[in-house]
Amino acid sequence: MDSFTTWMLRGLNAKQGKSRLSQISDLIDWAPIRSVLEEMYDNKSERGGRPNCDVILMFKILILQHWYGLSDLEVERQMADRISFMAFLGFPDPFPDSRTIWLFKERMANTEKEKLVWSELQRQLDAMGLQVKRGTIQDATFIEADPGSSKKLRGDNAKTRRSRDGTWTKKGNESYFGYKLHQKTDIDYCLIREIETTTASLHDSQVDLSAEGEIVLRDRGYFGVKAKGIDFTMKRRTTEYQLGELDKERNRLISILRSPGERPHAVIKRVFEAGRVLVTTVKRVSVKMMVTAFAFNLYQLCTLKNARII
Numbered sequence: 001m002d003s004f005t006t007w008m009l010r011g012l013n014a015k016q017g018k019s020r021l022s023q024i025s026d027l028i029d030w031a032p033i034r035s036v037l038e039e040m041y042d043n044k045s046e047r048g049g050r051p052n053c054d055v056i057l058m059f060k061i062l063i064l065q066h067w068y069g070l071s072d073l074e075v076e077r078q079m080a081d082r083i084s085f086m087a088f089l090g091f092p093d094p095f096p097d098s099r100t101i102w103l104f105k106e107r108m109a110n111t112e113k114e115k116l117v118w119s120e121l122q123r124q125l126d127a128m129g130l131q132v133k134r135g136t137i138q139d140a141t142f143i144e145a146d147p148g149s150s151k152k153l154r155g156d157n158a159k160t161r162r163s164r165d166g167t168w169t170k171k172g173n174e175s176y177f178g179y180k181l182h183q184k185t186d187i188d189y190c191l192i193r194e195i196e197t198t199t200a201s202l203h204d205s206q207v208d209l210s211a212e213g214e215i216v217l218r219d220r221g222y223f224g225v226k227a228k229g230i231d232f233t234m235k236r237r238t239t240e241y242q243l244g245e246l247d248k249e250r251n252r253l254i255s256i257l258r259s260p261g262e263r264p265h266a267v268i269k270r271v272f273e274a275g276r277v278l279v280t281t282v283k284r285v286s287v288k289m290m291v292t293a294f295a296f297n298l299y300q301l302c303t304l305k306n307a308r309i310i
Contacts, residue, residue, distance in 0.1 A: 021088050023305065024063075024298045028124050030056050036116045040107050053096050058104045059117075059291075060089055061096065066288070066295045069273030072098035109283040114290040118195070121294060125191060128310055132186045132193060135215030136229075137261030138222070139185070140204045141269070142171075143197075143285065144276045145178035165282045167201035176200050178277065179285050181268075183293065184209040184216070185261045189309070191300055192264055192293045197286040217258045220251075264296055272296070 037055035064085055065075040076098040079085040086092075096104075108114050125131075145163035166178040180202060184194040194209040203221075210216035210229030218227065220236040227233065234251045237243045243251075269275035274292045277285055304310045 020299065020302045021067075021084050023302050025088060027298060027301045027305065028121065032120050032124075033059065033117055036113055036120060037108075040111050040113055053100060053104070054092070057089055057092055058096065058101070061101055062105065062291045063295050063298065064088065065101070066272055066274060066292045067299070072101045075101065105284070105287055109281075109287045112283075114287045118290050118294065121297060122193060125193075125297070130186075130189050130191060130304075130310065132188070132214060134187045135217060135232075136193060136210065137185045137187060137217045137258050138182070138209050138227075139219065139258075139261050139265070140180050140182045140207070140221075141265045141275075142169075142176045142200055143179040143181050143274070143289070144176060145280075145285075146278070147177040163277075164280045165199055165285075167199040169200040179282065180204075181289050182207040182209060183264060185264055187217075187257065187260065189300070189304060190260050190263055191297050195289060195293050197282060197289045199282065217254055217261070219255075219258065264293075267296055267299065268292055271299075 034056050037059060040055075041052050061075060061079065064070065064079065065072070068075075068078075070078060076095065079089060080095050089095075145166040147163065147166065147168070163178060168175060168177050169180075170176070178200050180198050180200050182196045182198065182204070183192050185191065186193050196207055196209065198207065205222045205225040208225075208227055210227040210231075212228055214229040215232060216227050216229040218231075218233040220234045222233045223236045225233075232254055234254050235241070235243060235247045272292055272295065274288070277288060279285055279288060301310065
């Protein structure tokens with residue numbers, strides 16, 4: 001893309017005014033994330049090799065993809081068509097194609113670098129003064145996948161487009177197939193602080209994201225399993241335990257305090273359209289959920305900035 005074309009596009013983008021997308025580039029420091037992602041490649045060693053695409057460009061493409069609920073092919077088309085996308089990406093030339101985007105995500109899944117990227121984001125949130133103060137909310141939500149209709153075996157060697165690691169589970173009268181996103185959200189700023197992706201059949205209570213000395217609010221699904229943190233889990237009636245009036249009032253208060261924890265689920269599923277996945281393994285879903293949670297935190301940081309909290 002020549003300098004004159006870039007100049008024209010920058011001018012057109014400036015006329016569109018400020019949007020969430022135009023704000024997020026300056027919200028965090030991308031340099032430490034670059035250092036983490038560049039470790040996925042070894043073409044700068046003695047072996048050499050073809051230069052890879054800029055890793056921050058690739059990661060920002062994933063942010064766009066998950067923020068707008070786009071497929072690999074669709075994000076390839078739109079970043080070459082939408083001026084706001086070009087500006088966010090820094091007007092790259094050429095644009096990576098859908099195959100390159102898929103391979104980048106696959107490399108992240110195989111190296112598990114998404115965990116280090118997530119840790120770096122949390123470090124930066126703390127550095128902004130957004131540490132967990134009053135406590136956290138832990139919850140889980142289903143991420144559905146295609147169970148398929150074939151009776152072929154699943155597994156790493158299964159040649160199928162169906163979910164290989166997804167499992168069935170039931171909640172109430174509804175059956176779900178796929179995965180489960182466990183997350184911990186802070187009460188004060190509604191930022192996601194911890195995530196874990198599992199198959200759908202793993203019970204919520206088997207995942208404890210709390211930290212020692214930290215208040216954690218949890219619903220009835222976690223009742224009976226002690227948290228590492230200061231446990232404020234809603235109680236439920238069992239054959240061995242009957243709820244008293246104090247228990248009911250306690251549950252009501254916890255429910256009120258827990259309500260902001262539903263916002264990440266709503267945004268992730270309704271705005272980002274990430275409640276259903278086409279990728280086929282837990283590793284791939286973990287990468288997708290990390291980028292989705294990363295995108296949500298950027299979304300929330302824009303809200304906090306506009307409210308002059310940061």
